[in-house]
Amino acid sequence: MEQSPTQALAQYIVNSRPEDLPSSVRHESKRALLHWLACSIGGSRHPCVLSALSALDEFSGKRECALLGRAERVDALLAALINGISADALGFTDTHLKTVIHPGGVIGPAILPLAERMTVPGSDFLHAFSLGMEVACRLGLVVYPWHYERGWHITGTAGVVGAAAAVARLLRLDEKHTVWALGLAVTQAAGLREMFGSMTKSFHMGRAAQGGLVAGLLARHDYTSSEKAIEAPRGFAHVLGEDPDLGALTRDLGVTFEIMQNTYKPFPCGIVVHPAADGCIALATKHDLDAAEIQQVTLRVHPLVLELCGRKSPSTTGEAKLSVFHSAAMSLLTRRLTLSEYEPDMVNRVDVVELRSRIRVFPDSSIREDEADLRVMLRSGTELHHHVDHAIGSAARPMSDADIEAKAYGLTEGVLSRSQSEEMMNACWSIEHQPRAGILAELGSVRASG
Amino acid sequence: MEQSPTQALAQYIVNSRPEDLPSSVRHESKRALLHWLACSIGGSRHPCVLSALSALDEFSGKRECALLGRAERVDALLAALINGISADALGFTDTHLKTVIHPGGVIGPAILPLAERMTVPGSDFLHAFSLGMEVACRLGLVVYPWHYERGWHITGTAGVVGAAAAVARLLRLDEKHTVWALGLAVTQAAGLREMFGSMTKSFHMGRAAQGGLVAGLLARHDYTSSEKAIEAPRGFAHVLGEDPDLGALTRDLGVTFEIMQNTYKPFPCGIVVHPAADGCIALATKHDLDAAEIQQVTLRVHPLVLELCGRKSPSTTGEAKLSVFHSAAMSLLTRRLTLSEYEPDMVNRVDVVELRSRIRVFPDSSIREDEADLRVMLRSGTELHHHVDHAIGSAARPMSDADIEAKAYGLTEGVLSRSQSEEMMNACWSIEHQPRAGILAELGSVRASG
Numbered sequence: 001m002e003q004s005p006t007q008a009l010a011q012y013i014v015n016s017r018p019e020d021l022p023s024s025v026r027h028e029s030k031r032a033l034l035h036w037l038a039c040s041i042g043g044s045r046h047p048c049v050l051s052a053l054s055a056l057d058e059f060s061g062k063r064e065c066a067l068l069g070r071a072e073r074v075d076a077l078l079a080a081l082i083n084g085i086s087a088d089a090l091g092f093t094d095t096h097l098k099t100v101i102h103p104g105g106v107i108g109p110a111i112l113p114l115a116e117r118m119t120v121p122g123s124d125f126l127h128a129f130s131l132g133m134e135v136a137c138r139l140g141l142v143v144y145p146w147h148y149e150r151g152w153h154i155t156g157t158a159g160v161v162g163a164a165a166a167v168a169r170l171l172r173l174d175e176k177h178t179v180w181a182l183g184l185a186v187t188q189a190a191g192l193r194e195m196f197g198s199m200t201k202s203f204h205m206g207r208a209a210q211g212g213l214v215a216g217l218l219a220r221h222d223y224t225s226s227e228k229a230i231e232a233p234r235g236f237a238h239v240l241g242e243d244p245d246l247g248a249l250t251r252d253l254g255v256t257f258e259i260m261q262n263t264y265k266p267f268p269c270g271i272v273v274h275p276a277a278d279g280c281i282a283l284a285t286k287h288d289l290d291a292a293e294i295q296q297v298t299l300r301v302h303p304l305v306l307e308l309c310g311r312k313s314p315s316t317t318g319e320a321k322l323s324v325f326h327s328a329a330m331s332l333l334t335r336r337l338t339l340s341e342y343e344p345d346m347v348n349r350v351d352v353v354e355l356r357s358r359i360r361v362f363p364d365s366s367i368r369e370d371e372a373d374l375r376v377m378l379r380s381g382t383e384l385h386h387h388v389d390h391a392i393g394s395a396a397r398p399m400s401d402a403d404i405e406a407k408a409y410g411l412t413e414g415v416l417s418r419s420q421s422e423e424m425m426n427a428c429w430s431i432e433h434q435p436r437a438g439i440l441a442e443l444g445s446v447r448a449s450g
Numbered sequence: 451m452e453q454s455p456t457q458a459l460a461q462y463i464v465n466s467r468p469e470d471l472p473s474s475v476r477h478e479s480k481r482a483l484l485h486w487l488a489c490s491i492g493g494s495r496h497p498c499v500l501s502a503l504s505a506l507d508e509f510s511g512k513r514e515c516a517l518l519g520r521a522e523r524v525d526a527l528l529a530a531l532i533n534g535i536s537a538d539a540l541g542f543t544d545t546h547l548k549t550v551i552h553p554g555g556v557i558g559p560a561i562l563p564l565a566e567r568m569t570v571p572g573s574d575f576l577h578a579f580s581l582g583m584e585v586a587c588r589l590g591l592v593v594y595p596w597h598y599e600r601g602w603h604i605t606g607t608a609g610v611v612g613a614a615a616a617v618a619r620l621l622r623l624d625e626k627h628t629v630w631a632l633g634l635a636v637t638q639a640a641g642l643r644e645m646f647g648s649m650t651k652s653f654h655m656g657r658a659a660q661g662g663l664v665a666g667l668l669a670r671h672d673y674t675s676s677e678k679a680i681e682a683p684r685g686f687a688h689v690l691g692e693d694p695d696l697g698a699l700t701r702d703l704g705v706t707f708e709i710m711q712n713t714y715k716p717f718p719c720g721i722v723v724h725p726a727a728d729g730c731i732a733l734a735t736k737h738d739l740d741a742a743e744i745q746q747v748t749l750r751v752h753p754l755v756l757e758l759c760g761r762k763s764p765s766t767t768g769e770a771k772l773s774v775f776h777s778a779a780m781s782l783l784t785r786r787l788t789l790s791e792y793e794p795d796m797v798n799r800v801d802v803v804e805l806r807s808r809i810r811v812f813p814d815s816s817i818r819e820d821e822a823d824l825r826v827m828l829r830s831g832t833e834l835h836h837h838v839d840h841a842i843g844s845a846a847r848p849m850s851d852a853d854i855e856a857k858a859y860g861l862t863e864g865v866l867s868r869s870q871s872e873e874m875m876n877a878c879w880s881i882e883h884q885p886r887a888g889i890l891a892e893l894g895s896v897r898a899s900g
Contacts, residue, residue: 048673055671056664059525061509075509151684156637180648187606187650188657190640192676194684198630200637200675203668207638214506218653221505223498225650226642234601234644 005249006230009135010178012253013165018127018432025257026432029130031404034428035094035264036087036104037068037444042339042411043089044069048199052085052206065113066445069415076113080213083109084206088155090339091321092268092411093205097395098261099140099154102205106159107132109209111166115437120170122434128169130259132212136162137258139230141248143241148193150242156191156204157240161230163212164219171220183225184215186236197318264404266393267337269321270309275372275391276301276324276361280331283376283386291333291351293378296358299328300373303363312356320347329355332376338410370394416446455699456680459585460628462703463615468577468882475707476882479580481854484878485544485714486537486554487518487894492789492861493539494519498649502535502656515563516895519865526563530663533559534656538605540789541771542718542861543655546583547845548711549590549604552655556609557582559659560666561616565887570620572884578619580709582662586612587708589680591698593691598643600692606641606654607690611680613662614669621670633675634665636686647768714854716843717787719771720759725822725841726751726774726811730781733826733836741783741801743828746808749778750823753813762806770797779805782826788860820844866896 003011021029043049044067053072061075068083087093087105094104107129115125140147140158148154164185168178188211191204219225230236230249237244267277276299283289301324311323320326320342329352330341346352367373370391376384390396392403399407405425412421424443427434453461471479493499494517503522511525518533537543537555544554557579565575590597590608598604614635618628638661641654669675680686680699687694717727726749733739751774761773770776770792779802780791796802817823820841826834840846842853849857855875862871874893877884 051671051673052668055667055673056527059511059527061511061525075511077506077509151689153637180650183645183648184650184653187603187642187645187654188640190638192637192679192684192686192689194676194679194682194689195633195637198633198674198676200630200634200673203634203673204637217505218502221501223501223505223650223653224648226644226648229642229644232644234642236642239601239642239644 004228004231005246006182006228007175007179008250010175010182012250013131013135013169013178014175016127016131016254018123020254021127021130025130025259026126028259028262029126029133030428030431031401032094032104032133032259032262033108033126033129033431034408034425035404036108037424037428037440038408038411039090039092039105040083040086040109041069041415041444042092043086044415046086046089048089048202049082049086051199052082065116066441068444069446071446076117077210077213079113080109080210081206083112084209085202088202088205090268092265095263095265095271096137096140096258096261097263099137099144099158100148101136101140101158102155103133103136103159103162103262105205106155106163106208107136107166109206110163110212111170112441113213114167114170116441120437122431122437124170125437126431128166131169132162132166133259133262134257135165138249139236142230142237142244142246146242147240151193152240153191153193153195153201153204156208157189159205159208160188160211161185163209164215167213167216168219171216173216173220177219179227180223180225181216181219183227183229184218184223185212186229188215189236189240261395263393263395264399264407266399266403266407267327268339268342269327269337272302272305272369273309273324273327274393275370275388276305276374277327277331277337278391279372279374279386279388280328281335281337282388283374283384284332284335287384289332291355293380294332294355294358295377295379296360297328297332298375299324299359299361300364300367301361302367302369302371303365304369306361306363314347317342317344317347324361325356325359326352328359370396454678454681455696456632456678457625457629458700460625460632462700463581463585463619463628464625466577466581466704468573470704471577471580475580475709476576478709478712479576479583480878480881481851482544482554482583482709482712483558483576483579483881484858484875485854486558487874487878487890488858488861489540489542489555490533490536490559491519491865491894492542493536494865496536496539498539498652499532499536501649502532515566516891518894519896521896526567527660527663529563530559530660531656533562534659535652538652538655540718542715545713545715545721546587546590546708546711547713549587549594549608550598551587551590551608552605553583553586553609553612553712555655556605556613556658557586557616559656560613560662561620562891563663564617564620566891570887572881572887574620575887576881578616581619582612582616583709583712584707585615588699589686592680592687592694592696596692597690601643602690603641603643603645603651603654606658607639609655609658610638610661611635613659614665617663617666618669621666623666623670627669629677630673630675631666631669633677633679634668634673635662636679638665639686639690711845713843713845714849714857716849716853716857717777718789718792719777719787722752722755722819723759723774723777724843725820725838726755726824727777727781727787728841729822729824729836729838730778731785731787733824733834734782734785737834739782739826741805743830744782744805744808745827745829746810747778747782748825749774749809749811750814750817751811752817752819752821753815754819756811756813764797767792767794767797774811775806775809776802778809820846
C-alpha cells in the first residue's frame with residue numbers, strides 16, 4: 001500500500017536511531033545547538049523578552065524549567081515560548097539558506113523543557129534536535145519560494161512542524177501518534193512577514209516552539225488529527241503553497257541532510273551586507289588602516305544590498321543593522337562587527353557619521369550575493385583593493401567551530417560568566433556523552449546566587 | 451491623514467460604548483453568549499476535552515478560572531483553550547452564515563477567564579463579546595469565500611483576531627495597543643479544513659481563543675506589532691486571501707452588525723440536512739404518525755445534501771450526523787433530533803435501519819438550501835405531503851429565544867442541575883445588570899460538592 005508523505009515522514013522520525021546520523025550531521029547539529037543557546041542567552045535581556053515575560057509570567061505553572069540567560073524559572077510551555085523569543089531577539093540566528101528558515105531557535109526551545117522534566121540522555125536529545133531541524137527544512141523546501149514570497153514567515157510555519165517532530169521523537173511516540181503530532185502542528189502553521197520590524201517577528205519563533213510542544217503533548221494523550229496533514233488538498237502544502245514539491249519531504253530522507261546547509265551569521269546585520277563587512281574588516285586589518293586617512297570608499301555589491309540595506313543615515317540600532325554604510329564604516333573603524341558596533345551611541349558618533357558619508361555603494365548584477373569588491377582611496381593618494389569571493393558565514397565559506405565559539409562568547413558576555421559559558425559550550429560539544437541533556441538548561445541560565 | 455483599515459478598526463473597538471449598540475444587537479449577543487455556554491457545557495465530557503486536559507493540566511498555573519461543565523479549575527490561558535475546545539466538541543456551535551464562521555465559541559472563551567480575574571461588569575462583558583463577534587465576522591467577509599475554499603478553517607483564522615479585539619476591549623487598551631493586539635492575533639491566524647473529522651477541528655477554536663487572549667496580554671505589556679496587519683501586502687488579507695474586500699472591515703461599522711446574521715443549529719447534524727429533518731418532525735407531529743405505517747418516504751432536497759450528507763448506512767455517531775437518511779428516519783420516529791438520536795445504539799437499532807431503507811432522497815437544483823419537500827406514502831395508500839419553505843434555524847426563520855433555551859437545556863442536561871442551568875440562563879438574559887460577569891463561569895461549571 002502506498003504510504004502518504006506525512007506517514008513516511010512519521011515513520012522515519014520513529015525509526016531513526018542516533019547512530020544512523022553520519023558524524024558530520026551530528027557535529028553540525030552540535031554547532032546549531034550551541035549557536036542557538038548563545039543566541040537565546042544574548043537575547044535574554046531584550047525588551048521583547050521582558051515584555052513577554054511580564055505579560056505571561058503570572059500564568060506560569062510549576063516552575064520547573066529554565067529561561068536561557070535568566071534566573072527566573074517557569075513552566076515548560078512558557079519556557080518554550082520565551083526561549084524561542086529570545087533566540088530571535090537580536091536577529092542573529094542560524095539560517096538554512098535554501099529556505100531562509102532559522103531552525104535552531106524553534107527546535108531547541110521546544111525540546112529543552114522536556115529534557116528538564118525527564119531524564120533524557122544527551123545523545124537522544126541531539127538526535128531529536130537533528131530530526132526536528134531536518135523536518136522543518138524539508139517542509140520548507142516543499143513550499144519555498146512561493147510560500148515566502150507570498151508573505152509567510154517560513155520559520156514560523158515550517159518551524160512549528162519541525163518542533164513537533166522533535167518533541168514527538170523525544171516523547172517516543174509511535175507512528176500513529178507522531179502523525180497526529182505533525183497534524184496538530186501543521187494546523188498551527190502561522191506567522192506573517194508583515195511583522196518584520198516589530199517584536200512580533202520574534203514571537204513567531206516562540207509560538208512555533210510552544211505550538212510544537214503542545215502538539216506532541218496532545219498527541220501523546222490520544223488527541224487525534226489528520227493522517228495526511230501535509231499533502232491533503234486542504235493540508236499544508238496546497239493551502240500554504242502553490243505547486244508544492246511534495247517529494248522534497250522524503251527524497252533521500254536519511255541519506256542527505258538539510259542541516260548541512262545551515263549557516264550562521266557572523267555579523268548582527270542584514271545578511272546581504274556581510275560580504276562588504278567581511279571585506280572591510282579584512283582590508284583594515286591587513287593594512288592596519290587608520291580611518292582618518294580614508295578619502296573615499298567604493299563598494300561594488302549585489303543589487304539586493306541597496307534594496308534591503310540602503311539606509312544612508314541610520315540613527316537607531318535597528319536602522320543601523322539595515323545599513324551597508326554604517327556596517328562598512330564600523331568594520332573599517334573597529335575591525336569587527338559585534339552588537340556594540342550597533343549601539344545608539346556608536347551609530348550617532350560624529351566620526352562614524354563622517355566616515356559613512358565618504359562611502360559610496362554601487363549595485364552590480366555581476367556580483368554574487370556572497371561576493372563584494374572594495375576600493376579604499378587614502379588621502380595620501382594610495383588606493384587599496386580587496387575582493388571577497390565568498391563572505392565568511394556563506395555556504396562556501398562556513399564559520400569554523402572556533403568562529404562559532406567566538407561569536408557565542410560575544411553573545412553570552414555580560415550575561416553568564418566566562419567560565420560558565422565555557423562549561424556550557426563544552427557540554428554542547430560533548431552532548432552525546434552527557435547522561436542528562438537538561439544540563440544545557442542549567443548551564444545556560446543564570447544560577448541562583450549563594 | 452488617511453487612516454489604515456487596521457487602525458480604523460482599532461479606533462472603533464476603543465471608542466465604542468455599550469450603549470452605542472442597538473438593543474437588537476445586545477439581545478442577539480445574549481443569545482450567542484447563552485448558546486456558547488451551553489455548547490461548552492454539553493461538550494465538556496467529550497473525549498477531546500478529556501484528552502487535552504490530561505495532556506496539559508500538569509502545566510497549569512494558578513487555578514483561578516473555571517472550565518465550563520467541569521469541576522476542575524485551571525489558569526486563564528488553559529481555560530481559554532479548553533473552553534474553546536469544548537464549545538466545538540459536539541459540532542453544535544453558532545454559525546455566521548455569510549462566512550460559515552462559528553464565532554461564539556472563540557470569542558467567549560477568550561474573555562471569560564478575564565472576567566473571573568478582574569471585576570468586569572456584565573454590560574462591559576457583553577459589549578466586548580459583541581465587538582469580538584463583529585470583528586471576527588467582518589474579517590471573514592474580507593477574505594470569504596476564496597479563503598474558505600482554499601482550505602482555511604475560517605473560524606480559527608478570523609476567530610483569533612475577533613478574540614483579540616474582545617480581549618483588548620476588556621483590558622481597556624488604547625488605540626495603539628489595540629492595533630498591536632490585532633497584529634499579534636493576525637500573525638497567529640491558522641487552522642486547516644483538512645483537520646475536519648478529527649479532534650483537531652475543535653482545537654482550532656481553543657487555540658484561537660487562547661491566541662487572542664495571549665495577543666491582548668502581550669500588547670498590554672508593550673509587545674509591539676505591525677500597525678497595518680490586516681491590509682499590508684504581506685498581512686492577513688493578501689496572504690490568506692485573494693482580491694480581498696478590505697472595505698468589508700469598516701463599511702457601516704457601528705451601523706450594521708454582523709451578529710444579526712448569526713444563526714444557531716437546532717439539530718446536531720450537518721446543517722444541510724436541517725430542512726429535511728424539520729419537515730419530517732413537523733409532518734410526523736401533525737399527523738401523529740406511526741412509523742410502522744410508512745411505506746416510503748420521498749425527499750426532494752438541495753443537491754448539497756447528498757453531496758455532504760449522503761451516507762445511506764451509517765454505523766457510528768459521526769457518520770449518522772452526516773446522513774440525511776438517518777436524520778430523516780429519526781425525525782419521523784422520535785419527532786425530535788437531539789444528541790440521543792445519534793447515539794450508537796440508536797444508529798444501529800433494527801427498526802431504525804429498516805426505516806432508513808424506505809427513504810429515497812432526490813437532489814433538486816430548484817430547491818434552496820433552507821428548503822425541502824417531502825412525501826410520505828403510507829401502507830394504507832394515503833400520501834402525506836409537507837413543504838419546508840425555510841428551515842428552523844435558517845436566517846429567514848431563526849430560532850426563538852425559547853428554542854435556544856430548549857436547546858441549551860438539552861445540552862446542559864446531565865452535566866448541571868436543571869436549577870443551576872436555569873440560573874445560568876437567567877444570568878445571561880440579565881447580563882447587562884450583573885455587577886460581575888464572572889458569575890457566568892461560576893454558574894456554568896460544576897460546583898464543588900459540600
